[in-house]
Amino acid sequence: MKKNGAEKVAFDLIVVSGVNSSLPHGVPSDKRIENGDFITFDIGAVYDGYHSDMTRTVALRSVTDEMREIYDIVLKAHYKAADMIKSGNSIASVDSAARDYISEMGYGEYFGHTTGHGVGLEIHETPTVYHTNKEILEPSMVITDEPGIYLPDKFGVRIEDMYLVTENGCESLALIDKELTIL
Numbered sequence: 001m002k003k004n005g006a007e008k009v010a011f012d013l014i015v016v017s018g019v020n021s022s023l024p025h026g027v028p029s030d031k032r033i034e035n036g037d038f039i040t041f042d043i044g045a046v047y048d049g050y051h052s053d054m055t056r057t058v059a060l061r062s063v064t065d066e067m068r069e070i071y072d073i074v075l076k077a078h079y080k081a082a083d084m085i086k087s088g089n090s091i092a093s094v095d096s097a098a099r100d101y102i103s104e105m106g107y108g109e110y111f112g113h114t115t116g117h118g119v120g121l122e123i124h125e126t127p128t129v130y131h132t133n134k135e136i137l138e139p140s141m142v143i144t145d146e147p148g149i150y151l152p153d154k155f156g157v158r159i160e161d162m163y164l165v166t167e168n169g170c171e172s173l174a175l176i177d178k179e180l181t182i183l
């Protein structure tokens, strides 16, 4: 990030693996990364005073069927929320798209945070992307889309991009692939 001109990191960056990924905002520890772990990176930089925020979850060497299932559900929830990010739509509809799908798949109780937040001169700004928020999206707003599922004592998956609201939809501000990556 520094090589590309970042002023500083946007927050205390998170890299957690294995069981530590099961805490939505886990704190990095001296746990070694092991084969079969999910590794969650929640990272961002500040450039020209503006913050960025992005999360990717990748696997090392292998995944179980359960890990693949959870990853697929979170990714689909992410895209369902992104499909609702459009000028004129309610913020509530963005959160509901992700939350209702995760609930339908049986994991609602394991998605314990909002789908996203505004981001700009601060890392966390209004609007809060939650189903109780009746505000309407307007062009040039920037919000995150970051659903997650966290299975206690097992692992967690979160996939986050920032989206710029446009007249006809939205534009992802992250260029990094979101398909399951097994390193």
Ligand SMILES: [Mn+2]
Pocket: 053, 054, 117, 144, 146, 160
């Ligand atoms: Mn975020």
